[in-house]
Amino acid sequence: MAYNDKMRALYQEQLEGLKAAGIFKQERYIHSPQAADIEVEFPEGSSLRKVINMCANNYLGLSSHPDVIKAAHEGLDRRGYGMSSVRFICGTQDIHHELEKKVTEFLGTEGTLLFPSCMDANAGVFEAVLTKDDVMISDRLVHASLIDGIRLCSAMHDTFKHSDMAHLESKLQLHSDKRLKMVITDGVFSMDGDTAKLDEMVALSNKYEAMLLVDDSHASGFIGKTGRGTHEKCGVMGKIDIITTTFGKALGGASGGCVSGRKELVEMCRQKARPYLFSNTIAPVVVAGVLKVLDILNASTEGRDKLERNAAYWRKGLTDAGFVLKEGDTPIVPVMLFNAKLSQDVSRALYDEGVYAVGFFFPVVPQGQARIRTQISAAHETRHLDKALDAFTKVGTKFNILGKTKQEIIEMYGN
Amino acid sequence: MDNMKDMILKYVIEEYMEEGGDPISYDTPLISGGIVDSFSMVSLKRFLENKLKISIPDDQATPEAFDSVNKISDLVKRFVK
Numbered sequence: 001m002a003y004n005d006k007m008r009a010l011y012q013e014q015l016e017g018l019k020a021a022g023i024f025k026q027e028r029y030i031h032s033p034q035a036a037d038i039e040v041e042f043p044e045g046s047s048l049r050k051v052i053n054m055c056a057n058n059y060l061g062l063s064s065h066p067d068v069i070k071a072a073h074e075g076l077d078r079r080g081y082g083m084s085s086v087r088f089i090c091g092t093q094d095i096h097h098e099l100e101k102k103v104t105e106f107l108g109t110e111g112t113l114l115f116p117s118c119m120d121a122n123a124g125v126f127e128a129v130l131t132k133d134d135v136m137i138s139d140r141l142v143h144a145s146l147i148d149g150i151r152l153c154s155a156m157h158d159t160f161k162h163s164d165m166a167h168l169e170s171k172l173q174l175h176s177d178k179r180l181k182m183v184i185t186d187g188v189f190s191m192d193g194d195t196a197k198l199d200e201m202v203a204l205s206n207k208y209e210a211m212l213l214v215d216d217s218h219a220s221g222f223i224g225k226t227g228r229g230t231h232e233k234c235g236v237m238g239k240i241d242i243i244t245t246t247f248g249k250a251l252g253g254a255s256g257g258c259v260s261g262r263k264e265l266v267e268m269c270r271q272k273a274r275p276y277l278f279s280n281t282i283a284p285v286v287v288a289g290v291l292k293v294l295d296i297l298n299a300s301t302e303g304r305d306k307l308e309r310n311a312a313y314w315r316k317g318l319t320d321a322g323f324v325l326k327e328g329d330t331p332i333v334p335v336m337l338f339n340a341k342l343s344q345d346v347s348r349a350l351y352d353e354g355v356y357a358v359g360f361f362f363p364v365v366p367q368g369q370a371r372i373r374t375q376i377s378a379a380h381e382t383r384h385l386d387k388a389l390d391a392f393t394k395v396g397t398k399f400n401i402l403g404k405t406k407q408e409i410i411e412m413y414g415n
Numbered sequence: 416m417d418n419m420k421d422m423i424l425k426y427v428i429e430e431y432m433e434e435g436g437d438p439i440s441y442d443t444p445l446i447s448g449g450i451v452d453s454f455s456m457v458s459l460k461r462f463l464e465n466k467l468k469i470s471i472p473d474d475q476a477t478p479e480a481f482d483s484v485n486k487i488s489d490l491v492k493r494f495v496k
Binding site: 150156157158159171174175367 | 449452454455457458461462465
């Protein structure tokens with residue numbers, strides 16, 4: 001047994017350090033389907049508590065939609081539970097191919113390849129299409145999964161300041177000698193809720209002959225007038241070379257992701273992307289569910305329209321109450337607290353008031369920018385939002401942060 | 416060589432520092448201090464190569480060699496003709 005007392009003590013000390021710093025993460029056990037109202041066991045062993053969920057990626061409220069559940073049941077019956085294979089051996093069913101075609105139509109691209117998750121799509125896409133002769137230029141706030149994929153690629157990597165187009169242009173000029181250049185961004189930034197300037201990025205990419213990759217995981221299904229994503233909102237449908245996105249958020253919330261874009265790039269991923277080649281296919285039951293989700297979204301924009309109204313209502317309510325928010329117009333509304341421990345304490349106090357909203361702190365967000373990230377859903381009714389606003393106001397009063405500026409909050413609690 | 420150090424310091428401040436951040440000196444740890452991540456070091460290396468018309472071999476452009484303005488200046492001096 002190599003795992004000796006010395007090793008155990010080393011890890012125990014690290015874990016105790018996280019607890020002492022007030023940044024130890026604990027799971028909360030949910031005993032109900034994903035929804036606006038959920039039943040939660042927290043801490044472990046305590047009685048169940050009914051709370052309003054304000055932190056799910058269930059933007060369109062489709063995670064437990066009866067039509068999606070029914071379609072998943074039918075998919076389970078018709079195509080079985082598992083495939084026991086990666087895609088290219090014997091893991092591709094007709095419905096996987098059908099979903100790839102439907103996603104392509106939905107996003108307005110040339111082709112699509114499914115991955116077990118968007119994390120996997122991002123892990124595999126760069127090494128599949130770039131080499132050491134190329135350069136990747138990414139926004140400094142892109143999602144961790146993109147950073148991991150970039151790390152796995154032999155191409156040179158550089159960054160530009162968040163949403164700073166002049167800085168991006170300077171980097172495109174700096175790396176003008178590279179064989180291929182790829183600009184990389186989130187569509188909607190997951191922790192801040194702001195939107196990439198894709199129209200300007202397309203123009204710059206054209207000017208400097210760069211490809212553009214967008215991770216639209218926090219946008220697919222609801223951003224843009226018909227929910228196609230950030231490229232629809234910015235008026236650049238058909239002009240993004242690669243879109244990566246997930247089915248684990250608005251599009252049913254189960255699992256799975258994809259690379260969608262120029263057909264040659266998608267085909268390179270099919271030939272070379274390691275998470276596609278060496279990880280299991282998406283379960284048929286999930287594929288059947290996502291197919292139904294796309295049918296629902298193609299039939300009506302009712303869900304994304306309601307989500308847009310809900311998000312505006314929620315943002316106005318928090319602003320009127322006196323919280324410091326990150327600016328934006330998406331369903332991600334970060335309530336800024338700056339101090340890591342304060343974010344945990346506020347989260348716990350909200351839970352006691354019947355609201356489930358998690359605090360985020362370094363390294364998930366930059367040092368000194370701890371926050372409660374609230375996420376609005378089309379599953380929320382006005383009564384949910386009003387009750388949650390009451391709880392936030394009560395907790396904000398308790399911690400004396402309402403009407404306070406960033407500087408005043410930092411003076412009280414540190415950052 | 417102070418001109419070179421100042422040029423590097425100015426670039427680091429403009430490229431990597433947040434507004435209102437603590438001031439940095441020639442000896443401030445850049446990479447081990449979390450100001451510059453090892454990815455972003457690439458742009459600093461390319462900036463110096465373009466500006467000074469030099470080529471720094473990848474095996475010498477280590478995080479340790481780029482960890483302060485003084486260290487970067489020492490490294491660059493070896494390649495300036």
